[in-house]
Amino acid sequence: MSEFRGSARAFREVLARDLRVYLSYRSRLASQALTSVFSLTLFYYVSQLVHVSGFSSPGAYFGFVIVGIALVGVLYSCFSVADTVRQELIAGTFERLVLSPFGPVRSVIAMAVFPLLYAFTMAAFTLAFGWAVFGLQLHWQTVPLAIPAMALALLAFLPFGLAFAALTVVMKQGNVGTSWVIALISIVGGLYFPITLLPEWVQTAAKFQPFTPATEMLRHLLVDSPQATSALVTIAKVALFAAVLLPVSIWALRRAIREGQRRGTIIEY
Amino acid sequence: MSGGASASVRLEAQPPTLAAPRSDSVAGLVSTDAFPLSLEGVHKRWDKNQAPILDGVDLRLDLGTKTWIGGRNGAGKTTLLRIAAGLIDPDRGRVHAWGFGPHDKRSRYHRLVAFLPAGDRGLYARLSVRHQLRFWAAMAMIDHAAREARVEETIDAFDLRELAEQRVDRMSMGQRQRVRIAMTFLPEPETVLLDEPLTSLDSEGAVVLDRAIEGLIDRGGALLWCSPSGDHPEHEFDSDWMLEAGRLVAL
Numbered sequence: 001m002s003e004f005r006g007s008a009r010a011f012r013e014v015l016a017r018d019l020r021v022y023l024s025y026r027s028r029l030a031s032q033a034l035t036s037v038f039s040l041t042l043f044y045y046v047s048q049l050v051h052v053s054g055f056s057s058p059g060a061y062f063g064f065v066i067v068g069i070a071l072v073g074v075l076y077s078c079f080s081v082a083d084t085v086r087q088e089l090i091a092g093t094f095e096r097l098v099l100s101p102f103g104p105v106r107s108v109i110a111m112a113v114f115p116l117l118y119a120f121t122m123a124a125f126t127l128a129f130g131w132a133v134f135g136l137q138l139h140w141q142t143v144p145l146a147i148p149a150m151a152l153a154l155l156a157f158l159p160f161g162l163a164f165a166a167l168t169v170v171m172k173q174g175n176v177g178t179s180w181v182i183a184l185i186s187i188v189g190g191l192y193f194p195i196t197l198l199p200e201w202v203q204t205a206a207k208f209q210p211f212t213p214a215t216e217m218l219r220h221l222l223v224d225s226p227q228a229t230s231a232l233v234t235i236a237k238v239a240l241f242a243a244v245l246l247p248v249s250i251w252a253l254r255r256a257i258r259e260g261q262r263r264g265t266i267i268e269y
Numbered sequence: 270m271s272g273g274a275s276a277s278v279r280l281e282a283q284p285p286t287l288a289a290p291r292s293d294s295v296a297g298l299v300s301t302d303a304f305p306l307s308l309e310g311v312h313k314r315w316d317k318n319q320a321p322i323l324d325g326v327d328l329r330l331d332l333g334t335k336t337w338i339g340g341r342n343g344a345g346k347t348t349l350l351r352i353a354a355g356l357i358d359p360d361r362g363r364v365h366a367w368g369f370g371p372h373d374k375r376s377r378y379h380r381l382v383a384f385l386p387a388g389d390r391g392l393y394a395r396l397s398v399r400h401q402l403r404f405w406a407a408m409a410m411i412d413h414a415a416r417e418a419r420v421e422e423t424i425d426a427f428d429l430r431e432l433a434e435q436r437v438d439r440m441s442m443g444q445r446q447r448v449r450i451a452m453t454f455l456p457e458p459e460t461v462l463l464d465e466p467l468t469s470l471d472s473e474g475a476v477v478l479d480r481a482i483e484g485l486i487d488r489g490g491a492l493l494w495c496s497p498s499g500d501h502p503e504h505e506f507d508s509d510w511m512l513e514a515g516r517l518v519a520l
């Protein structure tokens with residue numbers, strides 16, 4: 001069996017494991033769907049109530065924010081891999097992964113897949129619910145293109161999760177600042193409001209992370225929001241972030257694990 | 270001390286050739302002039318203000334042999350096994366199994382060497398025994414075509430058929446230990462490192478473990494078993510050692 005095929009099957013088995021564990025908590029799906037529904041309802045009525053400058057109609061702001069809400073879920077899923085690593089450290093399964101031929105680095109990357117696919121599904125549910133119940137105006141001609149665009153965005157977001165997983169291996173804490181990083185990204189990524197409302201220096205700083213262009217790209221494809229730059233430039237930006245950050249984050253994770261083995265702290269939790 | 274494991278004075282001896290045919294899954298992976306496990310001058314110090322826990326340990330396991338290491342609590346047995354397994358690095362010294370180091374040929378090393386840590390950790394609480402075994406078979410990169418059969422064989426070999434669909438968090442400590450042992454032997458390793466494997470096991474579980482060990486020895490593998498000094502298992506070992514003040518002392 002080739003190494004590649006073996007790795008692909010091991011990846012698939014990690015995915016199957018995560019699905020089984022997820023399904024073993026029976027109320028989780030309903031609970032998360034309800035959270036999404038309540039968020040949508042809240043923002044729908046806020047958009048009806050308040051006139052938001054820069055948006056032609058309440059519906060335009062609702063379309064803007066609903067994509068942001070969907071992406072917040074994706075963001076959380078990216079960072080959840082750090083918490084999963086923490087749980088594996090406590091359960092003693094992480095050391096088994098370290099000792100497995102598949103190895104810990106590939107295992108951690110594989111652990112990110114289920115939460116990302118799940119967040120992707122929940123994002124689709126959120127949009128569909130907004131369309132069906134609140135009359136969200138989806139731009140159907142370009143909606144299919146949002147799928148590969150989202151895949152590209154996930155590749156650009158994933159390095160942040162892997163970097164935090166590396167931190168977790170070193171610091172032994174699952175939430176090493178993930179909450180405030182997500183909150184910060186929500187602001188500078190323009191998930192709830194346009195970043196043009198922010199001070200100019202924050203807008204400049206926002207250019208140096210992939211969330212802003214990815215959000216802009218997805219909004220354009222899903223609800224036809226105007227883009228500051230051309231679609232190709234936005235895609236190139238997101239792709240560049242993915243190409244640079246992914247190898248760096250994988251290197252950091254590998255380095256954290258090897259350092260843990262060298263110092264003997266890999267067994268701690 | 271009888272034959273089996275060797276101290277550093279015997280490291281110059283000619284390595285034996287394989288005593289028994291290898292299983293298909295590892296044929297071609299192993300170097301025929303290599304030992305199942307070889308530790309040379311292994312040092313480890315956890316705290317710079319304290320004496321090293323391992324102070325130049327030399328150990329060699331020969332083909333088809335069983336070795337026991339005892340020692341008081343905190344003597345360094347678990348640290349020794351973790352180093353041998355490739356989980357943590359020694360400060361100094363070399364670790365090899367079947368001609369490979371744990372980091373220079375990582376994947377190959379871990380296909381050949383399996384480690385059962387002490388305690389009851391290392392299980393996914395909400396997975397059934399079968400899914401647990403299936404998962405670790407995939408992590409062990411067992412050939413896909415053979416994987417299901419291997420999982421079923423392991424379920425039978427470790428008398429887990431009645432528990433196969435049961436979730437691990439609903440099982441007794443002894444049943445969990447049996448699953449952990451099954452996971453260790455599942456990929457048919459050639460070198461097995463056991464840290465207090467009898468913990469929580471009943472007599473039936475101990476018999477199942479004995480059978481697995483005999484299978485390992487019959488195919489030319491090697492066993493290293495560690496437990497506290499007053500807890501020597503009933504097995505007949507090829508060599509017995511005590512870990513004292515960071516060094517191995519032959520019994």
